[in-house]
Amino acid sequence: MPELRKDPVIGRWVIISTERGKRPSDFADTQVKKEGGFCPFCYNNEDKTPPEIFAIRPDKSQRDKPGWTLRVVPNKFPALRVEGQLNRQGEGIYDKMNGVGAHEVVIETPDHFKDLEDLEIPTIRDVFWVFRERMLDLKKDIRLKYVMVFKNYGQAAGASLEHTHSQLIATPIIPKTVIEEMEGSRAYFGFKDRCIFCDIIRQEITSNARVVCDDEFFIALEPYAPRFPFETWILPKQHFSHYETISDDLLQHLALIMKEILGRINMALNHPPYNFVIHTSPLQDEPDESYHWHIEFMPKLTRVAGFEWGTGFYINPTSPEDAAQYLKQITL
């Protein structure tokens, strides 16, 4: 019997469709492969990107030259731009404003053929450290209300370049999905005086049916109502509403659990395309006791079709309990 499950935060129902029960091997033909060739993110092509915003240069090499280990540049085709005024206006019954914001790319390593999971822990930590630093910098521009940090890996997940990178988009409005998530957790807090994510962590540790791995500081779990097979959330065990408040110590542990999750996903699913997104509180907001930052990791194994577009409902052929078992069994 298929089962309908409700995401406790956002109120989205999903169908866990046991009839279509899918194991990792059913998704095996999605492997991401690198082809090489010309790449604007490789050494000596620094002039093929807009001038760098920031770089880690252990050898103190020159700006926009080789020598960096991590580099942040504006997106060459930015969805939003820093220059100009918002200029909010109507057009009859419609509303619009200029696309003011920021769109940056984090080139995670100079090595074209390494992926995020292949990097050493200190390098992965640098990637998550630079997310924090860029958010703190963008926060100074009070027009910017939200920073979305995300990674698209593999063409099927929307990556247009194969050299490993992640992105930040800062928006002048708080996105709808974020508002819904915050409203959901605020409603729960109003009812229970507890953070819903803290409650999720407690219940998941007790039941242990959906936990993939954890340490003292972080937990990785398959959510109760996942949209996608092997969707995995990574949450700090302690309550923090804003990603950019993460301590250096926690960054180390985040790098460790990210590498572990990527390793397990890649072993179980043969290097699938994926997206991850950092869900965090709006940039200009005060610390919030009802919202809890976390990372949502989504391997791209199924296609979103008409039903999902029309309803916001998702049909998921793999239960999160099964997915957690498969991922736990992997020997790294």
Added chain:
Amino acid sequence: MPELRKDPVIGRWVIISTERGKRPSDFADTQVKKEGGFCPFCYNNEDKTPPEIFAIRPDKSQRDKPGWTLRVVPNKFPALRVEGQLNRQGEGIYDKMNGVGAHEVVIETPDHFKDLEDLEIPTIRDVFWVFRERMLDLKKDIRLKYVMVFKNYGQAAGASLEHTHSQLIATPIIPKTVIEEMEGSRAYFGFKDRCIFCDIIRQEITSNARVVCDDEFFIALEPYAPRFPFETWILPKQHFSHYETISDDLLQHLALIMKEILGRINMALNHPPYNFVIHTSPLQDEPDESYHWHIEFMPKLTRVAGFEWGTGFYINPTSPEDAAQYLKQITL
């Protein structure tokens, strides 16, 4: 300068990213091709689907045998099932219920190599007629709150079989996206005492910047804040909240405008994969003066990536004004 635009109904912002401005030819490599081979939707394979729910059989041929021109069968791997009780229950902080509902497939023609747009007008009308008939039948089961009618065309749009078909899924809850759309139009009605879709139609006819085609009864337009390039909405000009109230006369005109839109999209974009979804009021609700049924047609030309998953924001590289121009210029 990129532009941020807000969907007036659902409140979703999209980024019209002129930097990435894309013309129809930029999407030309997505063409759907048919390969043939064994197909459970072809004549003489009627026993490879579950027993038929309904069929049009001009020759009065036997049930589950060849001779039909259109056939409705349960999905072999249903997302939801008619049998059983809802059995709503909690699991700690979580909520679930059994996957009670219906999942039906409309096989639009026995001809494996014809697509919806290749069919004659009376046959296309039959497809839209059978949607109405199935909805009226499913409405009798008061456990069913919503019927979503949709079509996935091409593998990239989620179709698993290439023989042209569409689907109905009846759900025991009203999907989140539908609730949001209804709330948005109700808020507008509360403010203006007018249906927002009726206002959209009036403004679009006046400005004419985004209209693709229309007749006395229907209008096809590119919405002001489209998520996807060449997203096209088809709306009845007269106000109706429920699709299933459509008259035989209107069915004829709907078939005409659907064929025209499919023709224009296929010519402009070289037979792309697509989804369409009928947006309609909940099955058990009374006629509603604030909601207006319509069809949302979405060619599948871009990939949804991390940013979209995290924000509900969409980056669209083709403005609806440009898309309307391209589609209008097509000579059919």
